[in-house]
Amino acid sequence: MKKWRYASGQLDLTLVSESFGTYLAFFYLEKLGLSAAFYALARTVYAFWDAINDPLFGHLSDRTKTRLGRRRPWLLVGVPLFLLFYLLVFWVPDWARSPQVLPYYFAVGIVLYETxxxxxxxxxxxxxxxxxxxxxxxxxxxxxxxxxxxxxxxxGIALTPLVYAQVGFLGMALLYGGLGGLLVLLFLKSIREDPKAQEAEPLPFIPAFRYTLGNQAFWIYSLAALFLLFAVGLFGAAMPFYAKYALGLGPEATSLLFASVLLSALPSVLLWARLAGALGPKGAWLLAIFLLALGALLLFLPRTLLEALPVGLLIGVGFGGVLVLGDVLLAEVIDRDAEVTGRRREGVYYSVYGFINRLSGPLQALSFALLTPLFGYVSGEVPGPRPEAAFRFLMAGPPFLATLLALALAFRFPYGAKGRMPGAGSS
Known part of the structure; x- marks a missing residue:
């Protein structure tokens, strides 16, 4: 039951986060006419604030001591605000839709939500x-x-085009925010933390981050994960454009493309859990990254939905492996740190890891910004002379390069070889 209770939280947060991450660009660029250049600028500027708030919140979480635990108080306060700001990003009143106001509304909204x-x-x-x-x-x-x-x-992704086609983006946000909020609160009521994790005196701020930032294995893993998240995130963000311009299809086909990825990834997680034991977590991780890279390269080729669906299935299997094995390998990095410091510092590690991961947002935005000088695409109102080539490039080129970089880093990861991973019992 403990695994199921924890996993239910992932379902809730994913529903909200992925609908935001996948359809934010499509909503603001295609539906509201925000320029791709400003979209890229706002996401990049936010990264500087992220550099401050990520380590700050992680360190404060590690230092929290309450009868509810270290993490639950933060979740009880953070989740309602998270859902509120999600709603506000997609609720754009008439006064905020003018070209003079919309960029600022967008910038403030994403800062509040992402915080x-x-x-x-x-x-x-x-x-x-x-x-x-x-x-x-x-x-x-x-x-x-x-x-x-x-x-x-x-x-949150595959069915969302059908949802917003029926109820609009505001209706989508109300539906997902309400459902996600209900399920997250149920998850929070059932989770109990280990009180022993609060016993050791937390490290001061500077030593805590010195140990974290000096951990070579953590950097190798985190940078590889960043490139993988960028690739997968760009698959998602570019998919509606790819379906529209490269394949000449509508929202229903977009849902089918997403479904081909996700429905193959879903059963593959059980396979990857077994391969973690058979190949070692690192060996299985390398295989998953290779499948993602191959899928990205093949995305240059499809001209029809039937040609694109098998590529989506391949990407889905690799995606499932990256998800499962990443959790195992990062937990191993944290365990080995606990052996050195005598303290469990998940908050600091996940906050720094989260900041590094969120750099994928600006990288995706910069990839969109490349479309203007390379292909003449400005927005849905000014798509330029070659929108098909633009979004075929966006869907395949940057993700393929990113997965190759991730594969090179993964080869250097020092832990997770078959038969050499310890039991991770440190505390």
Missing amino acids: MATVVWTNYGALFPEMFRGLSERAGAAALKRGTELFGLIL
């Missing part, structure tokens, strides 16, 4: 290494967690 996303995801992720110990238990919990996440992706 609360930092609080929520950092504290949720920090529960994983504390609650689950050992390769077998972690692989099983990660498979279940990622399986529910993929179900959330099916709801």
